[in-house]
Amino acid sequence: MIFRNSLSITTNKFTLIYKVLLYIIIISLIFSAIAVAFLLPTLKMLFSEISDIHIIKNIGEYLNKLVNGEAGNADWADVRMLLDKIGDIIAENTNRLILAGVFGVILYFIFMFLTSVCYYSVSDIVNSFMNSASSYPFMSNFVHNFKKSARFALLFTLINIPIHIILALIIVGITVLCSYANYLFAAVMCLLISLIAAAFSHVLFSAWIPAMVVGNEGIVQALKTNFKKKRSFLYMFGVFFAYRLFMFVIMILVSLLTLGIGGIFLMSASVIIVKTMDLVMYYHDNGLKYYKDRNTVINPTHRFAESVYDAAIQKDIDEDNKRNNNE
Numbered sequence: 001m002i003f004r005n006s007l008s009i010t011t012n013k014f015t016l017i018y019k020v021l022l023y024i025i026i027i028s029l030i031f032s033a034i035a036v037a038f039l040l041p042t043l044k045m046l047f048s049e050i051s052d053i054h055i056i057k058n059i060g061e062y063l064n065k066l067v068n069g070e071a072g073n074a075d076w077a078d079v080r081m082l083l084d085k086i087g088d089i090i091a092e093n094t095n096r097l098i099l100a101g102v103f104g105v106i107l108y109f110i111f112m113f114l115t116s117v118c119y120y121s122v123s124d125i126v127n128s129f130m131n132s133a134s135s136y137p138f139m140s141n142f143v144h145n146f147k148k149s150a151r152f153a154l155l156f157t158l159i160n161i162p163i164h165i166i167l168a169l170i171i172v173g174i175t176v177l178c179s180y181a182n183y184l185f186a187a188v189m190c191l192l193i194s195l196i197a198a199a200f201s202h203v204l205f206s207a208w209i210p211a212m213v214v215g216n217e218g219i220v221q222a223l224k225t226n227f228k229k230k231r232s233f234l235y236m237f238g239v240f241f242a243y244r245l246f247m248f249v250i251m252i253l254v255s256l257l258t259l260g261i262g263g264i265f266l267m268s269a270s271v272i273i274v275k276t277m278d279l280v281m282y283y284h285d286n287g288l289k290y291y292k293d294r295n296t297v298i299n300p301t302h303r304f305a306e307s308v309y310d311a312a313i314q315k316d317i318d319e320d321n322k323r324n325n326n327e
Contacts, residue, residue, distance in 0.1 A: 003239070003243065003277065009129065009130060009280070009291075010273050012293050012294065013129055016138060020118060021264070024115070024264075024271075025264075027115060031107070042100045105165070108161070112156075112160065113157045116156050117149050117150055118142065118271075119152070119153070119209055119275060120148060120209060121138060121145055121149060122138075122275050123209045123213050123279060124136075124141055124145060124213045125138060126275060126279055127210075127213045127214055127279055129291060130279060130283065130290035130291055131214075131290065131291075132291070148212075151219055152219050164201065167197040170197070171190060171194055174189060175190040175193075195241060195244045196241060198244050199240040199244050203236045206281065207226040207229050207278065209275065210281075210282035213279075214279065214283070230285040231285050236281065239277070240274075243277070250266065251263045251267070283298075284300040287300055
């Protein structure tokens with residue numbers, strides 16, 4: 001129900017996908033310009049040295065032999081020698097690579113901050129629809145709430161960067177260990193653990209923005225409320241892991257069929273779907289009614305068919321309640 005209702009709400013706010021897509025393209029261009037200025041000299045030098053040993057050509061030839069069943073011990077020995085040469089190049093440029101790593105963390109901070117600045121506005125627009133079937137322009141909402149969005153994004157990024165670094169180290173460590181057994185197995189494990197890590201890190205703070213836009217709480221107070229979720233952590237983790245896995249498969253297929261263009265569009269749609277899922281869970285956990293579409297209201301305090309109301313009937317009920325309260 002969570003995903004189905006979230007998808008229904010997202011389709012009703014379909015034009016928001018294009019606006020978020022434009023935002024992602026703009027910040028990606030800004031990020032790319034900064035990344036090139038920071039990392040290009042080091043990467044250019046490193047790739048220049050690696051290209052001298054023809055790594056792509058040699059590994060390509062080995063993989064071709066491996067697929068055709070022609071690879072032998074001598075071929076594997078050549079690959080190991082090639083990897084040793086790469087290790088020597090890395091060892092000779094350790095200081096530059098450490099500096100590049102530091103720049104990489106700084107760039108990741110900038111990218112995460114710029115990306116998360118739009119989260120509040122997206123959630124606020126979706127919440128307006130869920131609360132009263134209202135529609136507000138993205139840009140005006142973004143400008144109006146920019147200070148709050150930027151403060152949230154800064155704190156969100158500062159908290160998440162250490163978590164992401166720890167998760168990345170765990171992923172790399174497990175992948176390296178698995179590579180001793182089999183490279184294909186290592187690649188599968190890397191993908192699986194990455195999806196688990198993505199779902200885990202999201203669930204940790206999934207109620208933060210909903211507490212701000214629905215509960216009208218401050219940034220710090222909403223963070224405290226976030227850790228008092230009523231819903232089971234394992235249930236939420238399962239939902240978001242299944243969603244991440246499903247979206248990964250769809251993005252790969254669509255990207256292959258559209259030469260990557262559809263994948264970029266789905267990235268934008270995914271931002272809205274995920275934020276909508278956070279809001280739907282928050283509404284359900286707090287027993288709040290919401291619009292699934294312009295003609296349907298969901299009451300999560302009821303079960304099954306009784307939870308779905310016609311929007312026109314619901315408006316009449318709300319007006320009657322207001323009149324009774326006034327009397």
